[in-house]
Amino acid sequence: MDKSEFGKRLKKARIARRMTQSELAGDKVTRNMISRIENGVSVPSIGMLEYLAGRLDVPISVLVPQDGDGETLTAAKARFSANEFDKVIEMLEPVAAHGFGKFEFYDEACALLAKSYLTLAVETDDIRERLRLAKLCCEVADVGVYSNNAVLEKALDILSDIAIILQQ
Numbered sequence: 569m570d571k572s573e574f575g576k577r578l579k580k581a582r583i584a585r586r587m588t589q590s591e592l593a594g595d596k597v598t599r600n601m602i603s604r605i606e607n608g609v610s611v612p613s614i615g616m617l618e619y620l621a622g623r624l625d626v627p628i629s630v631l632v633p634q635d636g637d638g639e640t641l642t643a644a645k646a647r648f649s650a651n652e653f654d655k656v657i658e659m660l661e662p663v664a665a666h667g668f669g670k671f672e673f674y675d676e677a678c679a680l681l682a683k684s685y686l687t688l689a690v691e692t693d694d695i696r697e698r699l700r701l702a703k704l705c706c707e708v709a710d711v712g713v714y715s716n717n718a719v720l721e722k723a724l725d726i727l728s729d730i731a732i733i734l735q736q
Contacts, residue, residue: 572608577631579606581624584675584712592623641673644680653684660684664708675712682709682719689726695733702726 582592582602589602596619604610612620621628640659647655663677682705689701705723709716 571611574611574631575606575608578602578620580675580713581626581630582606585624587624592620594619594623638673641676641680644677648680648684651687653687656680656684657688675714678708678711679714679716679719681705682711682716682723686719686723686726689723695730698726699730702730 582589588599589606590599593599593602597616601610605612617628617631621631624630640663644656644659647653647659660677660681663674664681685701685705685708689698689705692698692701702723706720706727709720709723
């Protein structure tokens with residue numbers, strides 16, 4: 569396992585859980601050791617890896633590289649760049665359904681999903697579909713380190729507009 573890659577994963581998981589290094593350290597390791605691990609200076613033992621994953625409430629697989637996750641995200645980004653938002657959703661909805669910890673790039677996947685939902689919501693003339701897509705956008709727009717308030721606000725504006733239409 570590459571020290572710097574593990575450190576990046578640990579830090580990303582810690583920040584996603586909104587924990588400080590001291591909170592992650594708990595009573596079994598020092599904050600300084602967490603810093604050393606996150607900066608790629610030290611590598612944890614298997615026991616410490618299990619402890620840290622437990623403190624973060626994530627499977628060890630979140631912290632240790634997995635095959636395929638990067639390829640899925642790269643393919644979804646390519647579809648997004650090609651304005652194939654329905655394909656992005658098809659590829660990444662299963663990721664979002666499994667929740668944090670099951671997919672290495674969960675936060676990024678949710679950000680792509682939110683933007684795809686929003687784009688399709690804006691483009692559709694079907695009010696029920698617009699409502700569905702805007703609600704889905706709201707569910708994933710504020711997830712993790714890639715949360716996007718602008719996307720969330722636009723989705724909420726769509727929901728507000730629909731509510732006004734339905735009250736008339």
